[in-house]
Amino acid sequence: MTTNPTPTDETDDRVLQRTAAHLAERYDGIFSPDLVERIVYESYTTLHRTARIKTYVASLAGNFAESRLRSLAYSKGLLQRPLPQVLFVCAENAGRSQLAAAALAGIAGDRVEVRSAGARPGEDVYPEVVELLRERGLDAEHAYPKPLTDDVLRGADYIVSMRSGDEIIRYPGKTYLEWDIPVRAEVSAANVGSVFEEVERHVAELWSTIEAKVAEDEPDLPQPLEPA
Amino acid sequence: MTTNPTPTDETDDRVLQRTAAHLAERYDGIFSPDLVERIVYESYTTLHRTARIKTYVASLAGNFAESRLRSLAYSKGLLQRPLPQVLFVCAENAGRSQLAAAALAGIAGDRVEVRSAGARPGEDVYPEVVELLRERGLDAEHAYPKPLTDDVLRGADYIVSMRSGDEIIRYPGKTYLEWDIPVRAEVSAANVGSVFEEVERHVAELWSTIEAKVAEDEPDLPQPLEPA
Structure with a gap:
């Protein structure tokens, strides 16, 4: 049984082509156009594989590809990393790591760049x-x-994983943390509030650590020269 | 709680760097070195995420990256596609699509290039x-x-999916097939023989279709010119 291409995917293809062209221009001189195109298309395919609703996949792929390119440019020193980069990882990126990312963005606002993944x-x-x-x-x-x-993963400074049994690749020069926040079968309407509060406590503590580190790394103010 | 980088990942990193350098040389003039490096590292990360045994991931990543680069080069017309390209897809790439790939390779040998994915x-x-x-x-x-x-996906001529409820992206110009081979909970020692036989029947039929198409596409032998 052979089926024909669906119109949706052809529309998506046009969206992806435009996105790839746009991002290739933005990352001109940083990444080759073929690399940018690949990251856009692989982002699309990987989200398409798992997303329940396929309608938004092409635009989400653009957003995801942009985040990946920025992260990659930071890790290679091709763009100045202006803010601490924090990545939260859990099993599905559907509950705990989303709550943590939102909590940190809520506390730290634009003083941090937050990502999450599953x-x-x-x-x-x-x-x-x-x-x-x-x-x-x-x-x-x-x-x-x-x-x-x-x-x-490579672009992050802090990588926080929730208890999930998943082993994460360790790159040197990064801070890896593991929080003991179990899945509890699934985040449900009954327990989502308490999971969020637990996550928020951890996030607040992490943010104090990051802030202290940022203050420590900042160069001292220039001291007035003593007259010789 | 912070943990240190494991030596295994540092060894893997060296293997990946060598693999990327080697493949960049092989695909010199076809793909940029940064694209080749990305495909190697993303292949590693994606396999590392799901593989139970992490020991072989770096060498499998090299193999997977090579297959992806070749496929991509075919799809872009940058390398001559010498053989029909067949891709089998199922839910986990742990049972049905592996059986199908092995069955087709067994029947068609080096007259076809076979891949599988989940x-x-x-x-x-x-x-x-x-x-x-x-x-x-x-x-x-x-x-x-x-x-x-x-x-x-892009490099394939024939894309065969097993019944899995997963929607596959449709690119034009390809033949998509769907075989009604359910998971049966899981392939078990008790049923693996019968699943294989069912898959093998479908594969034999597919191979006849492909062979017929190849024969049809082959240019006619030159006819001797009639004297004018």
Whole structure:
């Protein structure tokens, strides 16, 4: 049984081509156009594989590819890394790591760049998680399950994994943390509040550590010269 | 709690660097070195995420990256596509698509290039599958679960998916087939023989179709000119 190409994928293909051209221009002199195109298309295929709703995949792929390229450019020293880079990883990137990313963005605002990823990305962020984020006025619009990629891992300064049994690749020069936040079967409407509070406590502590490190790394103010 | 980089990953990193350098040389003039390096490292990370045994991941990543680069070069017309390209897809790339790939390689030998992939790759090929392939003298050494990537999808002429509920991206100009071979909970020692036989019947039929198409596409032998 042979089926024909669906019109949706042809529309997606045009969106991806435009996205790739746009990002190739933005990263001109940093990455080759063929690399940029590949990251856009592989982002699309990998999200398409797991996303329940396929309608938004092409635009999410653009967003994901942009984040990956920026991260890769930081890791290679091709763009100045202006802010501490924090990556949260859990099993599906549907609950715990999404809550942690939103909590840190809520606390630290634009003083940090936050990403999240899953070892085996789920179909969608849990509806209870989306609802909780909205209730608390946190960003739920940019939350979608993403796979853990090499570029994002390499670009991070802090990598926090939740208890998931998944082993994460260790690159030198980074801070790896593991938080003991179990899946509890699944984040449900009944427990999402308590999971979030637990995550938020950890996130607040992490943010104090990062802030202290940033202050320590900042060069001292120039001292007035003593007359000789 | 912070943990240190494990030596294994540092060894892997050296292997990956050598692999990337080697492949960049082989694909010199076809793909940029940064693209080749990315495909090697992303292949590693994606296999590392899901593989149960991490020991072989660096060398499997080299093999997977090579297959992806070749496939991508075919799809872009940068290398001559010498043989029909067939891709089998199932849920985990641990049972059905591995059996199909081995069966086609067994029937068609070096007259076809066969790949397989999973929508959500499993940790390992089922041991029953490995055993059955060995018993039948089919290649079990190169069988490991791989994710479905854009490059491999794009490079294929025939894309066969098993019943898995997963929607596959449709690119024009390819033949898409769907075989109604359910998971049956899991391939087990008790049913692996019958699954293989069912797969083998479908594969034999597919191979006749491909052979007929190849014969049809081949240019006619030059006819002797009639004297004017």
